[in-house]
Amino acid sequence: MNSKMEIDMDNYKYENAIEIKEISKKYKDFSLNNISFNVPKGSIVGFIGQNGAGKTTTIKSVLNIIKTDSGRINIFGMDNVKDEKKIKEDIAVVFDEMPFQEEFTPNNLNKIMKSIYDSWDEVVYKGYVERFGIPYNKKIGELSKGMKMKLQIATALSHNARLLIMDEATGGLDPVVRSEILDIFFDFIQDESNSILMSSHITSDLEKIADYIVFIDRGNILLSGYKDDILSEHAIIKCAKDEFVNIDKEYIVSSRQSEFGVEALTDDISKFEDKYKGMVIDRATLEDIMVYYVKRNTDNIKKG
Amino acid sequence: MDIIISNSSGDAIYKQIADQIQEMILLGRLKEGEALPSMRLLAKELRISVITTKRAYEELESMGLIESYTGKGSFVKGQNAELLKEKNLREMEDNLKEACEKAKLCGVSLNDMKELLEIMYE
Amino acid sequence: MKMKGLVYREFFLSRKIIILEYMFAFIVIVMGILTRISMLYGNMAMLDRETLDSADNFTYYFFLYIPVIIMSCPLFSVIRSTVTDFNGKWMEMQYTFPVEESGWVIAKWIKNAIISVVAFVIGIVNAGIIKSIAEQRLSFIKDSELKAIVIIISLMFVLSCIFMFISCRYKSYNGVIARIAAIAILGYIGVMLYIYRELDKFIVKHSEFDVEQGMGIFLMHEYNKLMNINIYVKLIIAFIICATAVLMYVLTVRQLKRREM
Numbered sequence: 001m002n003s004k005m006e007i008d009m010d011n012y013k014y015e016n017a018i019e020i021k022e023i024s025k026k027y028k029d030f031s032l033n034n035i036s037f038n039v040p041k042g043s044i045v046g047f048i049g050q051n052g053a054g055k056t057t058t059i060k061s062v063l064n065i066i067k068t069d070s071g072r073i074n075i076f077g078m079d080n081v082k083d084e085k086k087i088k089e090d091i092a093v094v095f096d097e098m099p100f101q102e103e104f105t106p107n108n109l110n111k112i113m114k115s116i117y118d119s120w121d122e123v124v125y126k127g128y129v130e131r132f133g134i135p136y137n138k139k140i141g142e143l144s145k146g147m148k149m150k151l152q153i154a155t156a157l158s159h160n161a162r163l164l165i166m167d168e169a170t171g172g173l174d175p176v177v178r179s180e181i182l183d184i185f186f187d188f189i190q191d192e193s194n195s196i197l198m199s200s201h202i203t204s205d206l207e208k209i210a211d212y213i214v215f216i217d218r219g220n221i222l223l224s225g226y227k228d229d230i231l232s233e234h235a236i237i238k239c240a241k242d243e244f245v246n247i248d249k250e251y252i253v254s255s256r257q258s259e260f261g262v263e264a265l266t267d268d269i270s271k272f273e274d275k276y277k278g279m280v281i282d283r284a285t286l287e288d289i290m291v292y293y294v295k296r297n298t299d300n301i302k303k304g
Numbered sequence: 305m306d307i308i309i310s311n312s313s314g315d316a317i318y319k320q321i322a323d324q325i326q327e328m329i330l331l332g333r334l335k336e337g338e339a340l341p342s343m344r345l346l347a348k349e350l351r352i353s354v355i356t357t358k359r360a361y362e363e364l365e366s367m368g369l370i371e372s373y374t375g376k377g378s379f380v381k382g383q384n385a386e387l388l389k390e391k392n393l394r395e396m397e398d399n400l401k402e403a404c405e406k407a408k409l410c411g412v413s414l415n416d417m418k419e420l421l422e423i424m425y426e
Numbered sequence: 427m428k429m430k431g432l433v434y435r436e437f438f439l440s441r442k443i444i445i446l447e448y449m450f451a452f453i454v455i456v457m458g459i460l461t462r463i464s465m466l467y468g469n470m471a472m473l474d475r476e477t478l479d480s481a482d483n484f485t486y487y488f489f490l491y492i493p494v495i496i497m498s499c500p501l502f503s504v505i506r507s508t509v510t511d512f513n514g515k516w517m518e519m520q521y522t523f524p525v526e527e528s529g530w531v532i533a534k535w536i537k538n539a540i541i542s543v544v545a546f547v548i549g550i551v552n553a554g555i556i557k558s559i560a561e562q563r564l565s566f567i568k569d570s571e572l573k574a575i576v577i578i579i580s581l582m583f584v585l586s587c588i589f590m591f592i593s594c595r596y597k598s599y600n601g602v603i604a605r606i607a608a609i610a611i612l613g614y615i616g617v618m619l620y621i622y623r624e625l626d627k628f629i630v631k632h633s634e635f636d637v638e639q640g641m642g643i644f645l646m647h648e649y650n651k652l653m654n655i656n657i658y659v660k661l662i663i664a665f666i667i668c669a670t671a672v673l674m675y676v677l678t679v680r681q682l683k684r685r686e687m
Contacts, residue, residue, distance in 0.1 A: 043354070065521045067685050088524040099519035101439060101510070108438060115431035116523050186348035211353040228356055232316055283312075 014077035017041050017163050017195035023061055023071030032057055032219045034071070039163075039212075042192040044185065046210030046227065047199035048290060054219045055199040059167050062197075063093065075163065089118055092156030096168040098148040102141030106134055109155060117159035128154035146177035153184060164188060166198045170205060178202070182209050203286035207231070213286065215293065218301070222293045227286075234289050235269040238262070238280040247276060254296035265292035305334070305341070309350060317352060321360035322367075329369050329380055330389045336382030340370060343378075428525045432533035440503040440537070451496040455552050458489025462559045480642055486556070487571075493552055494575050497545035498582035501538050505602060508534070508593035527682035531590075531675060538586055542579050549575045570653040584667050587674040594681045624648065 018039035025032040032054050039045045049055050060066045062073055064080055073080040075087045100109060106129045114120050129136055132150040140148060149169060156164060164185075170178050182205060188194050200206055206213065206227070213230055215223040223230065234253075244255065244262040251272045255264035265284060266272045273281070305328065309320045328334045341349075343357040350357075361378050364370045367388060372378040407417050437444070464470040465482060473481070511517050511530075520530050553571055588609075593602045628644050655663075 060518075063522055065518055065685060085524045085526065088522060091522065093519065093522040095515050095518065097515050099515035101514070101516070104435075104438070108435075112431040112435050116428055116525060118524075182351070183348075186351065189354065190344045190348060192344070208351050209353065211355045226355055227353055228316070228318065228359070 014074075015041060016074070017043075017076060018062060018197060019072075019074040020058070020062065021072045021074075023058070023068040023073060025057060025061060025066065025068050027057075030054070030057075030219060032061070032068075035216070035219075035221055036071075037214045037221060037224050039195050039197050041195055042189070043211040044189060044196040044198060044209055045212045045214060046203075046206030046286075047197060047214050047216065048201060048203055048206060048286065049199075049216040050201065050290075050294065053216045055216060056167055057219075058216065059165060059197070059199060063091070063165070090160065090162045092159065092161035092164050094149070094152045094156050094164070094166045094169040096171050098140060098152060100140055102139060104140050105137045106151060106154075107137050109151070113155060113159070119160040121158055121160065125154060125158035128157060146173050149173060149177070149181070153181065157184075157188065162194055164194070164196045164198075166196070166200070168199055168201070170200060170202055178205055185209060201290075203290060207286050215290065217294050217297050220297075222297060223289070230289065231284065231286070233269060234265060234267050234284040235272070236282040236284050236288055237264050237266055237272065237276075238282070239264075243279070251275075254292045254299065256292075256295070265289065307346070307350065309352070318356045318359040318363065321346075321350075321357065322363040325360070325364055326367065326369060326388075330392070334380050336380055338380045340378040340380065428523075429529055429533045429536065432525070432529060433536050436507065436533055436537040439507055440500055443503050444500045444541070447496055447499045451493040451548070454489065454496060455493045455548075458485070458493070458552070459555055459559065461485050461489065462556055466559060480638070483642065483646070490549075490553055490556060490571055491574065491578060494545055494549040494578050495582070497548060498542070498579055500541050501582050501586040502589060504534050504538065504586055504590040505593050505606075508590055509597060509599055509602060512594070512597040521685070528675075528679045530682065531678050534590060535587070535675070538583060542583050546575065546579050549579070574653070580667055584671050584674070587671050587678075591674045591678045591681070594678050621648075 016038040020035055020037055022034045022036050023032060024034055030052070035054070035058055037045075047055050047058070057066065061068045062075070062080060064084055076090070078087055080087060100112075104112075106125075110122055110125055113125075114122065126136070129151070132147070132154060134143065134147050134151055134154070140151070143151065152169070170181060173181070185196060185198075186209065189196065198206065198210070210227045213224065213227045214221060239247075239262055241257065241262055244257075244264065247264075251266045251268055253265040253267050255262055265288060269281065307321055307324050309317050311317075313320070315323075325334070325340070334340075340346075340361070343361055344354055346357045347354040361370065361372060365372055365378075369381055369388060370378050371381050404417070412420075461470070462485070465478065465485070470478070470481065511520070517530075523529075550572065553569075553575065589602070589606055592605050596602050596605065625644065628647065629640075632640065632643070
C-alpha cells in the first residue's frame with residue numbers, strides 16, 4: 001500500500017505539465033524555430049496564433065505525432081518519446097474534428113475506449129454524455145457540431161487525464177456552446193494537478209480562461225507570459241498623425257495609419273502614459289495584440 | 305459573499321477583488337478565522353484566471369489581512385484588521401490634510417471643496 | 427489487452443461488407459448443395475454421361491472453392507479502413523492512445539485472422555456436406571481439396587497484409603489502387619505466360635482432343651500438378667508465404683513509427 005502511494009506521489013512531483021525546450025522542425029515552406037515554453041501544473045495556457053503559424057505543428061510535436069528535428073519535450077517530468085505510452089494514459093486530446101467515424105454511437109465509443117485506457121471510467125463517461133444531453137445510442141453523424149465536440153470532451157474527461165490538450169477545438173461552435181465548454185474547463189482545473197493547453201484563434205475565450213498566453217507567428221514565439229500582465233501592459237493609443245510622429249517608437253509595437261489618424265499598440269502603457277499625456281487610450285484585447293504583433297512581424301520580414 | 309468585478313473600470317481585476325475582500329474584513333462582514341473561498345473556486349465562479357485570484361490573495365496576505373495554508377486554504381487573520389483600519393484612517397486624514405493645503409494654495413474655497421468631495425465620493 | 431476495443435472497432439466498421447459477403451457465400455453454398463443433390467438424385471442425374479461428367483467436375487470445384495473466395499473478400503476491407511483512418515483524424519487520435527503502433531496493425535490483423543478462420547471453418551463444413559452427399563469421406567490431412575482451401579485462405583490473408591502495408595505507405599486511394607493494379611497486372615501477365623507455355627506443350631503432346639474436352643483435361647492436369655508438387659517445394663512456398671506476412675507486419679509497424687503525419 002505504501003509503495004503504491006509513493007509511486008503516486010512521484011507522479012505528481014513535476015512542476016510543469018509540459019516543458020518544451022527549443023524544438024525545431026523544418027518543412028518545405030514552413031519551420032518551427034527553437035520554440036520553448038512551459039505549461040505549469042494546474043494552469044491553463046492559451047496558445048494563440050494565426051492559422052498556419054505553427055500551433056498544430058507544436059502540439060503534434062508535444063504528442064510525438066511528428067518528430068522534431070531538434071529539442072526536447074518533457075511531459076509530467078518525463079521524456080515525451082521515451083515514456084510515451086506511460087504518459088499517454090493521462091493525456092486527453094480534443095481535435096477540431098471528431099476523429100471517430102460517423103457510424104459510431106456514444107455507446108460504441110465506450111466499448112472502444114474501455115480497453116484502451118487503464119483508468120477509463122464508464123460511469124463518469126455516461127454521466128458526461130447525459131449531462132451534455134447527447135443521446136447515448138445516437139450515431140455521431142446525426143449529432144450537431146456542438147454535440148460532437150462535447151462528446152469528444154466527454155471522452156477526454158473520462159479516463160482521469162491530468163493534461164487536456166485542445167487543438168482549435170472550439171473553432172466552429174456558437175458562443176453559447178463555447179461558454180458551456182469553458183465552464184467544463186473551469187471545473188476540470190479545480191483539481192490543482194490538472195492542466196490545459198489550448199490552442200485557439202478565438203481569443204475572447206482565452207481572455208476569460210487562460211492563465212498564460214503563448215503567441216506564435218510563422219514558427220516563432222512573439223510573446224508569452226501571464227495573461228493578466230499582457231493585457232494590462234498593452235493598450236491601444238489613438239492620436240493625430242503629427243502627434244504620432246513625435247512618439248518614441250520604442251514604446252510602439254506597430255501602428256495603423258488611416259486618413260484621419262493613427263492607431264497603435266503600445267507594450268508599456270504605464271511608461272507611455274507618464275510620458276505622453278492626453279491621448280486616447282483603449283483597452284487592448286488579445287485580438288488587437290495578435291493583429292499588431294503579426295503586423296510588426298510581417299513588416300520586419302519584409303525589411304529582411 | 306458577493307464579489308463584483310468590472311472589466312471596464314481602470315483597476316486591475318486582482319486589485320478589485322483584494323479591495324472588496326479587504327472592505328468586507330474591515331467592516332466585519334468576514335470574521336476572524338473565517339475561511340475564504342479557494343482560489344480556484346473563486347476563479348471558476350468569476351470566470352477568470354486562477355493567477356488573478358492568487359494575486360488577490362497574495363496582496364491580502366501581504367497586507368496582513370489573511371493567512372494562506374497550502375492544502376487547507378485561506379483564512380481571515382484577526383488582530384491586524386483593526387490595525388489596518390486605523391492605518392487606513394490615518395492615511396485618509398493625512399491625505400485630506402494635504403488636499404486642504406493644496407486647495408488653499410490654489411484659492412479653492414471650502415464650499416467648492418465640499419462639492420468636489422461629494423462628486424468624488426460616488 | 428488494449429487491442430480489444432480496436433478489434434471491436436474494426437469489425438464494426440466492416441460489418442456491412444462482412445454481412446454482405448457471408449450472405450452471398452451462403453447463397454452460393456446452398457446452391458452448391460442443391461446442385462450436388464440434383465446431380466446425384468434429382469433432375470440432373472437424368473442427363474447423359476458426358477455432360478454429367480464435365481458438369482460434375484466443374485460444379486464440384488466451383489461450389490467448393492468459390493464460397494471460400496467470397497468469404498475471404500472482407501479481408502480486403504483493410505485497404506479502405508487504412509486509407510480512411512489516415513485521411514481523417516483517426517490516426518492522429520490513435521497516436522495519442524497509450525497503445526503501441528503495432529496495436530493498430532495487430533487489431534486489423536486479428537480481425538483478418540478471425541475472418542480467415544471463420545471462412546476456413548465454413549469452407550470445411552461445406553466441403554464435408556458436399557462430400558457426404560457424394561458418399562465420400564472427409565479426411566482432413568489427405569484431402570487435397572481441404573489443403574487447397576487452406577492455401578487459398580492463406581494467400582488471400584497474405585495478400586491483404588501486403589495491401590495493408592501499401593495503404594499505410596501511400597495513404598490515398600489513387601496511390602494504393604495504382605500499386606495494387608500494378609501488382610495484379612504483373613501477376614496476371616505471369617500467370618498468362620505460364621498457362622500459355624504449358625498449353626503449348628500440352629497441345630503438342632495431346633493433339634487428339636477437341637477443344638472442350640482438351641481444356642477440361644488440361645485444367646485437371648495442371649491442378650494435379652499443383653497438388654502433387656514436391657513436398658520440399660511445398661514447404662519452401664509455405665515458408666515464403668509466412669515470411670512475407672511477417673515482413674509486411676514489420677514494414678507496416680516501421681512505417682507507422684516514422685510518424686509521417
